[in-house]
Amino acid sequence: xxxxxxxxxxxxxxxxxxxxxxxxxxxxxxxxxxxxxxxxxxxxxxxxxxxxxxxxxxxxxxxxxxxxxxxxxxxxxxxxxxxxxxxxxxxxxxxxxxxxxxxxxxxxxxxxxxxxxxxxxxxxxxxxxxxxxxxxxxxxxxxxxxxxxxxxxxxxxxxxxxxxxxxxxxxxxxxxxxxxxxxxxxxxxxxxxxxxxxxxxxxxxxxxxxxxxxxxxxxxxxxx
DNA sequence: CCCTGATTCGC
DNA sequence: GCGAATCAGG
Numbered sequence: 001x002x003x004x005x006x007x008x009x010x011x012x013x014x015x016x017x018x019x020x021x022x023x024x025x026x027x028x029x030x031x032x033x034x035x036x037x038x039x040x041x042x043x044x045x046x047x048x049x050x051x052x053x054x055x056x057x058x059x060x061x062x063x064x065x066x067x068x069x070x071x072x073x074x075x076x077x078x079x080x081x082x083x084x085x086x087x088x089x090x091x092x093x094x095x096x097x098x099x100x101x102x103x104x105x106x107x108x109x110x111x112x113x114x115x116x117x118x119x120x121x122x123x124x125x126x127x128x129x130x131x132x133x134x135x136x137x138x139x140x141x142x143x144x145x146x147x148x149x150x151x152x153x154x155x156x157x158x159x160x161x162x163x164x165x166x167x168x169x170x171x172x173x174x175x176x177x178x179x180x181x182x183x184x185x186x187x188x189x190x191x192x193x194x195x196x197x198x199x200x201x202x203x204x205x206x207x208x209x210x211x212x213x214x215x216x217x218x219x220x221x222x223x224x
Numbered sequence: 225c226c227c228t229g230a231t232t233c234g235c
Numbered sequence: 236g237c238g239a240a241t242c243a244g245g
Contacts, residue, residue, distance in 0.1 A: 003237085021229065035238050037229060042236065046230080 001030030003039060015040050157183030167193035169200070 001007075007028055014024045021036040028036070040046060157180050162168055167182035168191045184193035192200050 020227090022227085032238070033229090034240080038231090038238055039236090041230075 001028075008039070008043065011036060011039060012043065012045060015045055156180035167191070167196055169193070169196035 003011075010028060011024055014027065015021075015036075019027075021033045021040070025031050025033045025036045031039075156171075156178070157166060159181070161183065162181060165186055167184040167186050169182040170179070171182060172179040182193055182196055184195070186192060187194045187197045190197045190201075
């Protein structure tokens with residue numbers, strides 16, 4: 001397997017989404033957990049609950065890789081001792097000015113959560129019914145403004161604009177800044193407009209006379 | 225042992 | 236650039 005743009009994109013999304021390397025590897029298929037980690041590092045993205053914490057118990061019948069023969073090569077030769085100068089343990093440099101020394105509020109860092117996410121074809125985030133995240137608002141100390149939906153998607157049909165009368169055909173990919181929905185008037189009785197009904201519902205043709213490109217929503221690759 | 229990510233290093 | 240082997244921590 002090679003790292004196509006699609007696969008890299010999925011890797012990034014999932015990695016940044018908090019998925020474990022194993023989950024990503026399984027989703028991508030054809031690659032090992034190590035491959036995913038290695039690629040992630042090479043892509044520059046690392047960190048995250050990096051070291052080795054976060055107890056996350058996922059009942060997964062772990063498939064063990066075949067026992068590889070030991071590597072007779074001499075490795076681990078150079079172990080940088082990293083002589084740390086051990087700076088004086090000054091916990092707080094203390095603000096010079098005697099002014100307000102309020103500790104920076106906004107504990108914006110909320111992590112260590114057993115966040116479990118999965119991704120569907122195309123790499124969109126799949127959430128369960130109870131997977132919403134209500135406990136987020138860390139309270140914006142700012143004054144609330146009339147919510148400007150950003151000029152980019154001002155006249156686009158967002159998720160919140162969906163109703164029974166507009167076409168739900170996704171335009172673009174979820175997660176992208178300009179992701180939106182068709183928004184046309186639906187073909188009565190269908191969730192899509194006439195045009196996209198034609199894309200969503202296609203007559204089953206006899207074998208040998210199949211349409212070449214099966215247009216899938218989200219344009220997701222990955223056929224399993 | 226199981227899991228995790230990090231790192232190394234031959235290819 | 237890739238990823239198995241290995242390391243290291245929970």
